[in-house]
Amino acid sequence: MxxxxxxxxxxxxxxxxxxxxxxxxxxxxxxxxxxxxxxxxxxxxxxxxxxxxxxxxxxxxxxxxxxxxxxxxxxxxxxxxxxxxxxxxxxxxxxxxxxxxxxxAWAPVPGDDWHRVSDLPEAAATARRLGRRIFLTTGRMGLAAFAHLHDAWFLVRSVDPPEPPCPPHLEVLLDRGPFTLDGERDLLRRHAVDVLVTKDSGGAATAPKLTAAREAGVPVVLVDRPxxxxxxxxxxxxxxxxxxxxxxx
Known part of the structure; x- marks a missing residue:
């Protein structure tokens, strides 16, 4: 076979x-x-x-x-x-x-502040409404949906460098999971993140960011799966x- x-x-x-x-x-x-x-x-x-x-x-x-x-x-x-x-x-x-x-898929627990959206353009609009220092973990391929946000700062984490078009104000962090809870806590604190944007990928490798966001009171914009x-x-x-x-x- x-x-x-x-x-x-x-x-x-x-x-x-x-x-x-x-x-x-x-x-x-x-x-x-x-x-x-x-x-x-x-x-x-x-x-x-x-x-x-x-x-x-x-x-x-x-x-x-x-x-x-x-x-x-x-x-x-x-x-x-x-x-x-x-x-x-x-x-x-x-x-x-x-x-x-x-x-x-991930499931919310008490204390989570999740804002579910259907796609990346909706995620961009929702994130900008919630804050200006945005931690973006949706992968390097979808940054065009956020490129028009000139008055927001982005921390973009991806395995490989992102491709343009990209938001004008960003810092790129090249990294690959699994990630630790302590590491995610430190990341949110050091960069003064006030919004997390991610896809509902599920799994344990990247879930610590959700716990760190909940502890810090950071809202999460979560893109639903197709x-x-x-x-x-x-x-x-x-x-x-x-x-x-x-x-x-």
């Missing part, structure tokens, strides 16, 4: 390692695919790896046929909407079973996804 994992997340790496380790099913071939948007991606310790796009749903369907893929797991970022839609279309085209691995393709079969944990794959091997 040949399993293709659309990856780039912690869960995707853990899944590939779980399915290629000592307890892996006999005869299971695992290939992890990374989009190649990060200069130095973290690679899974087991299985084969390919880097780069497929050329849309048609290209992915062709790759699935040519490489005789028997099952497909979409373990991409919760905001990789285009990739997830393309995976669903390609899987239907070639009649390959598809599972979506998605970590649960919807999954209709009819998606979803696993919430690596263990669930690994069980799904083993049953098909």
């Amino acid at each position: 040949h399993l293709l994992i659309l990856g780039g997340t912690t869960e995707a790496r853990r899944l590939a390692e779980a399915l290629t380790g000592p307890s892996a099913p006999a005869g299971l071939r695992v290939t992890s695919s990374l989009a190649g948007r990060v200069a130095a991606p973290r690679l899974p310790a087991g299985g084969e790896v390919r880097v780069g796009g497929f050329g849309g749903p048609e290209g992915l369907a062709r790759w699935l046929r040519e490489h005789r893929v028997d099952a497909l797991i979409d373990a991409t970022h919760p905001f990789a909407e285009t990739i997830s839609a393309g995976a669903a279309q390609a899987a239907r085209t070639v009649h390959v079973p598809l599972l979506v691995l998605r970590r649960p 919807s999954l393709p209709p009819g998606s079969q979803v696993a919430a944990t690596v263990e669930e996804a690994a069980t799904w794959a083993r049953r098909r091997s």
Whole structure:
């Protein structure tokens, strides 16, 4: 059996390692695919790896046929909407079973001051209404939505340097999670942050910023996740996804 994992997340790496380790099913071939948007991606310790796009749903369907893929797991970022839609279309085209691995979304707790929005332009408008020193952790690809805010200062954290257009007043912090609570507390304090803007990515690696914001009384502008393709079969944990794959091997 040949399993293709659309990856780039912690869960995707853990899944590939779980399915290629000592307890892996006999005869299971695992290939992890990374989009190649990060200069130095973290690679899974087991299985084969390919880097780069497929050329849309048609290209992915062709790759699935040519490489005789028997099952497909979409373990991409919760905001990789285009990739997830393309995976669903390609899987239907070639009649390959598809599972979506998605970590649960974050849930507010007492004391949180969350302002949910549907997209980045709405996040920009909401953040500017709430403050002027904005900690932006939405990734390097979406800064254009904030570029018109000339009277606000931004701390932008991303793995790779952001690409223009960018807000005129910003400081870039190149870093990669997981982040600690003490580190996030210090970051908010040192930079006098009065608004945090982030996507509802879920997971533990970047969640400490939410706790630090709650403790400091900093409002959070939270961009809601895009919807999954209709009819998606979803696993919430690596263990669930690994069980799904083993049953098909």
